[in-house]
Amino acid sequence: MINDSNDNRRYTISLIMVAVCLIYIIRLFSIQIVDKSYLEQSQNNAYLRKVIYPSRGLLTDRNGRLIVFNKSAYDIMIVPREARGFDTLAFANTLGITKADFIKRMGIIKRKSGYSPYVPQLFMSQLSDEEYGPVSEKLYKFNGIYVQKRTLREYNYHNAALALGSIGEVSKKQIEADDFYQQGDYAGQNGIELTYEKVLRGEKGEEILLRDSRGRVKGKYEDGKYDKKPVPGKDIELSLDIELQKYGEELMNGKIGSIAAIEPSTGEILALVSSPTYDPSMLVGRKRSANFAALSKDPLKPLFDRPMMAQYPPGSTFKTAQALVLQQEGIITPNTAYGCQHGFHAGALSVGCHGHESPLNLKHSIQHSCNAYYCCGFRSMIDNRKYKNVSEAIDVWKNHMVSLGFGYKLGADVPNEKRGYIPNSSVYNKVYGENRWKGLTIISLSIGQGEVLATPLQIANLGATIANRGYFYTPHLVKKIFGGEIDSSFITRHNSTIDPKYYEIVVEGMELVMISGTGYYSRIDSIAVCGKTGTAENPHGKDHSIFMAFAPKDDPKIAISVVVENSGFGATWAAPIATLMIEKYLKGEIPKRRKHIEQRLLDANLIKE
Amino acid sequence: MDRRNENILNNIDIWTIGLYIALVIFGWVSIYGASYNFDDSDFWDFSQRFGKQLVWIGCSVVIAAVLLMLDVKIYTTLAYVIYGFFIILLIVTLLVAPDTRGSHSWLVMGPISLQPAEFAKTATCLCLAKYMSSYGFTMKNIRQMVVMCLIIFVPMLIIVAQNETGSALAYLALFLVLYRQGMTGIVLLLGVCAAVFFVVSIRFGATPIVDSIPGETLGMFAIMIMAVVIALSMVYFYYKDKTLVKTISILGVSLFAVGIIVYNYLDVKIKFSYLAYIVVGSLILYLLSQAIRQRKWGYFLISIFVAGSIGFGQVSDYAFNKILQPHQQTRIKVTLGMENDLKKSGYNVNQSMIAIGSGRLTGKGFLQGTQTKLKYVPEQDTDFIFCTVGEEHGFIGTTAVVVGFLALMLRLISLAERQRSLFSRIYGYCVASIIFFHVAINIGMVIGLTPVIGIPLPFFSYGGSSLWSFTILLFIFLRLDASRKEYMME
Ligand SMILES: [Zn+2]
Numbered sequence A: 001m002i003n004d005s006n007d008n009r010r011y012t013i014s015l016i017m018v019a020v021c022l023i024y025i026i027r028l029f030s031i032q033i034v035d036k037s038y039l040e041q042s043q044n045n046a047y048l049r050k051v052i053y054p055s056r057g058l059l060t061d062r063n064g065r066l067i068v069f070n071k072s073a074y075d076i077m078i079v080p081r082e083a084r085g086f087d088t089l090a091f092a093n094t095l096g097i098t099k100a101d102f103i104k105r106m107g108i109i110k111r112k113s114g115y116s117p118y119v120p121q122l123f124m125s126q127l128s129d130e131e132y133g134p135v136s137e138k139l140y141k142f143n144g145i146y147v148q149k150r151t152l153r154e155y156n157y158h159n160a161a162l163a164l165g166s167i168g169e170v171s172k173k174q175i176e177a178d179d180f181y182q183q184g185d186y187a188g189q190n191g192i193e194l195t196y197e198k199v200l201r202g203e204k205g206e207e208i209l210l211r212d213s214r215g216r217v218k219g220k221y222e223d224g225k226y227d228k229k230p231v232p233g234k235d236i237e238l239s240l241d242i243e244l245q246k247y248g249e250e251l252m253n254g255k256i257g258s259i260a261a262i263e264p265s266t267g268e269i270l271a272l273v274s275s276p277t278y279d280p281s282m283l284v285g286r287k288r289s290a291n292f293a294a295l296s297k298d299p300l301k302p303l304f305d306r307p308m309m310a311q312y313p314p315g316s317t318f319k320t321a322q323a324l325v326l327q328q329e330g331i332i333t334p335n336t337a338y339g340c341q342h343g344f345h346a347g348a349l350s351v352g353c354h355g356h357e358s359p360l361n362l363k364h365s366i367q368h369s370c371n372a373y374y375c376c377g378f379r380s381m382i383d384n385r386k387y388k389n390v391s392e393a394i395d396v397w398k399n400h401m402v403s404l405g406f407g408y409k410l411g412a413d414v415p416n417e418k419r420g421y422i423p424n425s426s427v428y429n430k431v432y433g434e435n436r437w438k439g440l441t442i443i444s445l446s447i448g449q450g451e452v453l454a455t456p457l458q459i460a461n462l463g464a465t466i467a468n469r470g471y472f473y474t475p476h477l478v479k480k481i482f483g484g485e486i487d488s489s490f491i492t493r494h495n496s497t498i499d500p501k502y503y504e505i506v507v508e509g510m511e512l513v514m515i516s517g518t519g520y521y522s523r524i525d526s527i528a529v530c531g532k533t534g535t536a537e538n539p540h541g542k543d544h545s546i547f548m549a550f551a552p553k554d555d556p557k558i559a560i561s562v563v564v565e566n567s568g569f570g571a572t573w574a575a576p577i578a579t580l581m582i583e584k585y586l587k588g589e590i591p592k593r594r595k596h597i598e599q600r601l602l603d604a605n606l607i608k609e
Numbered sequence B: 001m002d003r004r005n006e007n008i009l010n011n012i013d014i015w016t017i018g019l020y021i022a023l024v025i026f027g028w029v030s031i032y033g034a035s036y037n038f039d040d041s042d043f044w045d046f047s048q049r050f051g052k053q054l055v056w057i058g059c060s061v062v063i064a065a066v067l068l069m070l071d072v073k074i075y076t077t078l079a080y081v082i083y084g085f086f087i088i089l090l091i092v093t094l095l096v097a098p099d100t101r102g103s104h105s106w107l108v109m110g111p112i113s114l115q116p117a118e119f120a121k122t123a124t125c126l127c128l129a130k131y132m133s134s135y136g137f138t139m140k141n142i143r144q145m146v147v148m149c150l151i152i153f154v155p156m157l158i159i160v161a162q163n164e165t166g167s168a169l170a171y172l173a174l175f176l177v178l179y180r181q182g183m184t185g186i187v188l189l190l191g192v193c194a195a196v197f198f199v200v201s202i203r204f205g206a207t208p209i210v211d212s213i214p215g216e217t218l219g220m221f222a223i224m225i226m227a228v229v230i231a232l233s234m235v236y237f238y239y240k241d242k243t244l245v246k247t248i249s250i251l252g253v254s255l256f257a258v259g260i261i262v263y264n265y266l267d268v269k270i271k272f273s274y275l276a277y278i279v280v281g282s283l284i285l286y287l288l289s290q291a292i293r294q295r296k297w298g299y300f301l302i303s304i305f306v307a308g309s310i311g312f313g314q315v316s317d318y319a320f321n322k323i324l325q326p327h328q329q330t331r332i333k334v335t336l337g338m339e340n341d342l343k344k345s346g347y348n349v350n351q352s353m354i355a356i357g358s359g360r361l362t363g364k365g366f367l368q369g370t371q372t373k374l375k376y377v378p379e380q381d382t383d384f385i386f387c388t389v390g391e392e393h394g395f396i397g398t399t400a401v402v403v404g405f406l407a408l409m410l411r412l413i414s415l416a417e418r419q420r421s422l423f424s425r426i427y428g429y430c431v432a433s434i435i436f437f438h439v440a441i442n443i444g445m446v447i448g449l450t451p452v453i454g455i456p457l458p459f460f461s462y463g464g465s466s467l468w469s470f471t472i473l474l475f476i477f478l479r480l481d482a483s484r485k486e487y488m489m490e
């Protein structure tokens, strides 16, 4: 033994242990001997808790047309402990499977981790009303068989698959992150279904059933006193015009690309077409996983949400933004004219242009989409002495572009939005050395080529900003949540750094595009459309055709961007699709004069087999 | 067998071995009861959990025998190496372990999965014993104190990162050992106070003191009262200052008596927390004046304790509401019984108490328990194994288990005290403390006295890692004890 001054502490420690054990024994005495209520509870307190799933919120379009609603599905659950002694063959026949199937399924269930013969196990999932109806009466007779009702999605329109999204079984991660979910639950996995999952899902209810000491259900616990009714999810009115969406998808049929249409005065998204698309009902129910696998293997990538995620050089549509920035910076005025000899030529560097009169002022430069004009303007901005150096000039330029919605995520309520790309000074300083570059080095930015990238949504948003003469609202798909509020970020006005007075001349230029410029072929007689064609260079094949527009010129109701991949010049494919969409939205139908254009587009198949 | 081994066998402590065997057997019987299936059960079915547990027990016997054969010197020689190895193993586990219900603590090697966190306890005990028994170690050297705390906290933090908070908390039991070695008891007191205050401030953080008066919470109120009572006890215990204790007690009791009368009969809505603040304020002023007048630092420290307790209560309430994520908050709330999540922890405790309570004096008999078989508690044969004991063997069974563990812990302490080497004594206390912590938390949880923290009941709960690690922990000490006469250190 070692002697030390703390010897008596062995007694303190022993005393603590004795005290704790004594307290526990007293507690055990009280719950096991004194309190008789536990014995009573044990006799009638074996619960079976049944979750009652709430119905999910419905989705309607901006005109109140029902798009997404619910249908019932039934999971057949089996409690193996109770399911003994019934006629397996009869049971299998009822469900339309063989006895061998039954044995195989039971084998799989028993090998699952966390298997317990006393707990309901999923035997067969998602029977539809039609499948379940005839067997519901018969199933009742089998011991240990329970039915769990669930809700699945059903669609009135077979459009807008990616924007709407789908629901699927929760992943392990989702269960861990949110106590709401249990294994086997469904939750939104993409699109609106994911973004607004918490709004749409509602609250689960619960039914407590009583079981006897052998586990058989004896009825409701205390007459359902503790049952909880499910609270249905909140309905949502989308900003989509589902008929317009449907029309857009028809026009884009046989083409790869996207349409994004926005109401400029609110930022509400009217249509969001990603092409090729698929029928949203493909991802419902038992066929979901097989269809999902097939879609994700499709080389045309129908699961890729092009209007939100595809990033293209915006091409000539970007010239409108350049015209705004150059004016704001005092580099040009509406009267500034630059000459164009079939393009911009500086030493060895040449940027071609098509034939048109020369020189052009600002308005006509937009009308004819003159490359030389923007090369000259951009160059004189970047090399301008009013900035400390080229770095400052490009950063000023970048900040203006960001204020027009480029370079960062807009923050729409569709998951997976991409940010596009607007380079800043440090990018070029890294490549060429600190300020050892000039306007000419990065001249392709001036015409929306080179490093700059934008999503179709950002291009449509530029259209909306010009339509509004200087501001935009973050594009969003949800117009109204019944019994809730939409995010305040969607009703916050974003002013651009460009003075509103500089917009009018750009608007006039865009109007000329349609009257007698590159968009002439796609004009609409009865509506003053303002548009801008564009072509995105594609190093991998034929260029992408782009068109940005809004209409009418005064008090605009719709701003739109259309991208048709690998189809060449913007005026050929993207422009007519955009004006048809505008006409459809504003007039409701296409006049006879333009029916042949509509037909040509509906029929065109640009996807190489 | 050579003489040395014979010698060991003669010196080994029969009492401890006997208690160990009794607990392991009773544990296996309980697991058999918990996983017994009314219909198809084969005693020797090794695919069933009770069959597997039999294998784990067999292995434990081998492990115990090997440990008794080993030369006793390796534990002192290799203590640091073993500790280092386990720290690395814990980190590796954290990085490579697959996600098992949110925790990253299992190393899977083919059919076997092991939880290094369980074994790291033994390594930490060895390391701590070695460090604290080393020449020149004193509780007064700050640098040594820091190292000592690091030895405990480093593995603890890694295990928290593995998301096994329960296992990690067991390391706190080692503070009992530090106490035995001379650490001031105030640390234990403060630790217990902090835990209790935290729980109280969360548990009653939204409960009004009186229903009709919003804006003041029972949590803060209770903390103030507890802090005053503890402070008065300290004053009485250390200074026998009866005047102070009397004055403050009378002030407090009369204030609240008046308050209650005013509230009930005059219907004036006074704030009771203000009364508590008055009591606390006067106590602090009184303590400070005593500190100055009598030049005793103790008074000053006690006043700091009172003020600190109130600050701590505020901070923990704030930290809980503002810093923790909503789902973490929910988990803690469920643990404290605030949210009736009958599906998860709350349900388990409710059901386990029904199971135990329904056992009555003698229990329903072996394999006759219905509650433990029909309910949905997933940890039926691991963390909640004590339920089966309660249901099938009644109060007699549960008391026997509690007394059995108490006997084992007291025996370990008396063995520890008879050691001639400081290393062995410290290690012995480590073993007793860790077993104590597990028993107290596990049984306390099952009978609704402590929060639901998932840690196994030593020797009882199903699982190789748990059984082996406790076997190793215990038998290393028995080996040290067996050679206490020949083995002298320093
Ligand atoms: Zn012209």
Ligand SMILES: [Zn+2]
Pocket: A340, A342, A343, A353, A354, A356, A369, A370, A371, A372, A373
């Ligand atoms: Zn030109």
